[in-house]
Amino acid sequence: MENAYKLNKTPQNAVFMAQTYLDVATSLKTIYSYSEDRKQIIHRGRMNEDFYKNAYNLYKEALNLNEKTHKDLQIKIRCIDGQFKVIKYNGKKRENAIELENLIRAIKECLEVAPDHTYSNHIASKIYFELGDVSQKFSLIFFTS
Numbered sequence: 043m044e045n046a047y048k049l050n051k052t053p054q055n056a057v058f059m060a061q062t063y064l065d066v067a068t069s070l071k072t073i074y075s076y077s078e079d080r081k082q083i084i085h086r087g088r089m090n091e092d093f094y095k096n097a098y099n100l101y102k103e104a105l106n107l108n109e110k111t112h113k114d115l116q117i118k119i120r121c122i123d124g125q126f127k128v129i130k131y132n133g134k135k136r137e138n139a140i141e142l143e144n145l146i147r148a149i150k151e152c153l154e155v156a157p158d159h160t161y162s163n164h165i166a167s168k169i170y171f172e173l174g175d176v177s178q179k180f181s182l183i184f185f186t187s
Contacts, residue, residue, distance in 0.1 A: 053117045056104035060097045060124055067093035068131060091132075098128045105148075115156055122148050123165045130172065145169065 047059045067090045101124040108117045122145050129141060149169060152162040 051107065053104045053108040053112055053114065056100050056107060057117060057120050057124070060100035060104065060121075063093045063097035063100065064124060064127060064131075067097065071131070094128050094132045098125060101125045101128070115152060115159065116161065118148065119152055119159075119162050119165055122152070123168075126165075126169055126172075142173070 043059060043062060047055050070090055070093070101121045104117060105121045108114055108121070125141070126145055129145075146169065149162065149166050152159065153166055156162060
């Protein structure tokens with residue numbers, strides 16, 4: 043799949059590749075969470091970090107490619123959702139405050155462009171409920187005109 047992506051670098055392909063990395067990392071986390079072997083746990087942690095990092099970078103690359111060429115709202119929202127999942131699953135939510143602010147800004151732009159878009163509202167509400175207790179001003183950003 044990586045070679046196929048290198049041959050045809052489009053935002054859609056980058057999103058699909060990033061989603062694959064994210065799914066693999068999540069699956070490995072589930073499979074090896076039942077393992078009692080210390081070496082496997084350490085190895086899994088390193089592998090997961092690599093998969094999460096690759097997924098996050100591909101989502102960023104897809105956003106950049108999308109901004110340059112297509113400006114497709116669906117791609118942008120899928121990238122925001124994917125990056126948020128990587129931050130959430132990687133367990134470093136509070137350490138990535140700047141990245142979270144960028145994601146909040148990006149989803150707000152999506153809502154301004156298409157306020158009735160179902161998927162963007164779904165992702166915005168998911169982020170809101172995930173971070174609602176962390177940021178008091180978050181609800182003011184999304185739910186005021």
